[in-house]
Amino acid sequence: MQQVKKRLKRIKERVKEAALKAGRNPEDIKVVAVSKTHSLDKIKQVSQAGIISFGESRVQELRDKYETMPHLDWHMIGHLQRNKVKYLARMKNCKLIHSVDSLRLAKKIEDRAQKADRQMNVLIQVNIAKDKNKYGLAPEKINDFLTKVATLDYLQVKGLMTLVPYVDDPEEVRPYFRELRELFTEIKARQISGIKMKELSMGMTNDFEIAIEEGATIVRIGRGIFGARDYK
Numbered sequence: 001m002q003q004v005k006k007r008l009k010r011i012k013e014r015v016k017e018a019a020l021k022a023g024r025n026p027e028d029i030k031v032v033a034v035s036k037t038h039s040l041d042k043i044k045q046v047s048q049a050g051i052i053s054f055g056e057s058r059v060q061e062l063r064d065k066y067e068t069m070p071h072l073d074w075h076m077i078g079h080l081q082r083n084k085v086k087y088l089a090r091m092k093n094c095k096l097i098h099s100v101d102s103l104r105l106a107k108k109i110e111d112r113a114q115k116a117d118r119q120m121n122v123l124i125q126v127n128i129a130k131d132k133n134k135y136g137l138a139p140e141k142i143n144d145f146l147t148k149v150a151t152l153d154y155l156q157v158k159g160l161m162t163l164v165p166y167v168d169d170p171e172e173v174r175p176y177f178r179e180l181r182e183l184f185t186e187i188k189a190r191q192i193s194g195i196k197m198k199e200l201s202m203g204m205t206n207d208f209e210i211a212i213e214e215g216a217t218i219v220r221i222g223r224g225i226f227g228a229r230d231y232k
């Protein structure tokens, strides 16, 4: 078996185990394979092994890959500059932007989505750990932000995303995942018109099992599927 297939099989088993441990249905958890820096060949192998969704963190790299593989579902997971939104709006299968973190960006997405006459699905990136090196809205700013984006017609909020600090023992980040899930549940309970709380994107190779135990519906896994990245 190819290496990526072996790795993917193991990841799927671990997703299932974590879900069952938490009393959840494994089918409620989507694995997004984070393919940044990896070749089209490897992406093809992973897609043939049954993964539909791929995540990229840079628009230019996403554009290049999309050109060859527009049939896959693509997720933009990295920081997004407003002047790049137009490229995403043109990609029909750019299914979810995980990294909306400002009102100016949200308005740009609304504008480009309207021009492309399509809906664009987004998650709000929350800097739950208040990490100075990470993007994302501060948790206390979410409510005000939601009121403003709820009125947008083409941008659709589908949930929340977070990136937590990398630590050796993933148990250390469990409180962050829990906090984000609590925020997610709170917002969901308010049933704000125009805002959906369906997806909770949290957890990467290092900590996805903990994230699943705390309620993640999307885990973003790079190294665990593709192996180490080479940034050359």
Ligand SMILES: *Cc1c(COP(=O)(O)O)cnc(C)c1O
Binding pocket: 034, 036, 057, 077, 078, 163, 204, 205, 206, 220, 221, 222, 223, 224
């Ligand atoms: C690179 C990246 C991931 C995947 O990280 P791995 O440690 O390789 O699983 C997940 N989310 C975001 C936002 C990333 O940039």
